[in-house]
Amino acid sequence: MEQANKDRSLVSKVMDGLVTGIVEDKYGAVLPPQDVLSKDFDVSRTVMREALSMLLARHMLDVRPKIGTRIRPMRDWRMIDEEVVNWRFRAKPDQTFLRDVIEFRMLIEPRASAQAAARATPAEVASIRDAYNAFRALRPGDAGYVEADELLHTRILVASGNQFFQQMAAIIRGALSAAREVVDQKEGVWQTTVDTHARVVDAIERHDAKEAEAASRALIDFTADEICRMFEAERPMSG
The missing domain is CATH 1.20.120.530 (GntR ligand-binding domain-like)
Known part of the structure; x- marks a missing residue:
């Protein structure tokens, strides 16, 4: 139970860091590969994969063959989600x-x-x-x-x-x-x-x-x- 809570906390922290990078235009149009992001955030691939899947579910990312994980335009983000709303309003x-x-x-x-x-x-x-x-x-x-x-x-x-x-x-x-x-x-x-x-x-x-x-x-x-x-x-x- 304690480990599960720790993992959820890590996922939330990684999500927040990814969103900060996105709204500050750190990554451009496409995110780096998962293994690179995992090293950058010093987390396991499992944690990174879950964080990315959460952003995918919120229509913030899109996985394309031969392209990678593309950052979707902010107008596509699922604004009914309170976390997405808060993230969207961070951007200039x-x-x-x-x-x-x-x-x-x-x-x-x-x-x-x-x-x-x-x-x-x-x-x-x-x-x-x-x-x-x-x-x-x-x-x-x-x-x-x-x-x-x-x-x-x-x-x-x-x-x-x-x-x-x-x-x-x-x-x-x-x-x-x-x-x-x-x-x-x-x-x-x-x-x-x-x-x-x-x-x-x-x-x-x-x-x-x-x-x-x-x-x-x-x-x-x-x-x-x-x-x-x-x-x-x-x-x-x-x-």
């Missing part, structure tokens, strides 16, 4: 990716906010308010700020009562991390962000689905404007 964002992230948030979060306003139980509404209070008490860079931001959005998704929206929480958290790198650096943006979050939370408390949806869309629109201005990315159409 490109314009298309940023556009897709914003479009995804526009599709999911406003509707989830509306449904939370309509469906949330008193306990769920209270948990959303608690998460907001914790978020607004912190500033970017403070310990716990990132966790508070993510918890607020996650609780709204949970309160929507939609199991598919709830499964999207990992992607939303990743999208928040991409936005945070840009938005939190701007002077005066923090207060606007806090105020716009307050609109969403207030609407959910009043069970005003229409206002909750509009407030959530306004929050994402504001973030989208800042991101697209910074990266000169294509501005997605608002829903």
Whole structure:
């Protein structure tokens, strides 16, 4: 049992190292042979083979005869997998990716906010308010700020009562991390962000689905404007 846990830990460590090399473009288009990778990571071929198979299952790699193990484009990665989501957001964002992230948030979060306003139980509404209070008490860079931001959005998704929206929480958290790198650096943006979050939370408390949806869309629109201005990315159409 102890050896099995040790092997799983090694596999996870190797996977993480491989992904870091991939997103940092260390390997180019094709990974080195397994025996070379095993030596580089100082692990057995069995451990390396299992780590590679895990990345294959996540559509991150592709084995081709006479070519080897090819790294698939990031757009092919299985984003529904939380680990894949976290890995994908490590890579330097490109314009298309940023556009897709914003479009995804526009599709999911406003509707989830509306449904939370309509469906949330008193306990769920209270948990959303608690998460907001914790978020607004912190500033970017403070310990716990990132966790508070993510918890607020996650609780709204949970309160929507939609199991598919709830499964999207990992992607939303990743999208928040991409936005945070840009938005939190701007002077005066923090207060606007806090105020716009307050609109969403207030609407959910009043069970005003229409206002909750509009407030959530306004929050994402504001973030989208800042991101697209910074990266000169294509501005997605608002829903």
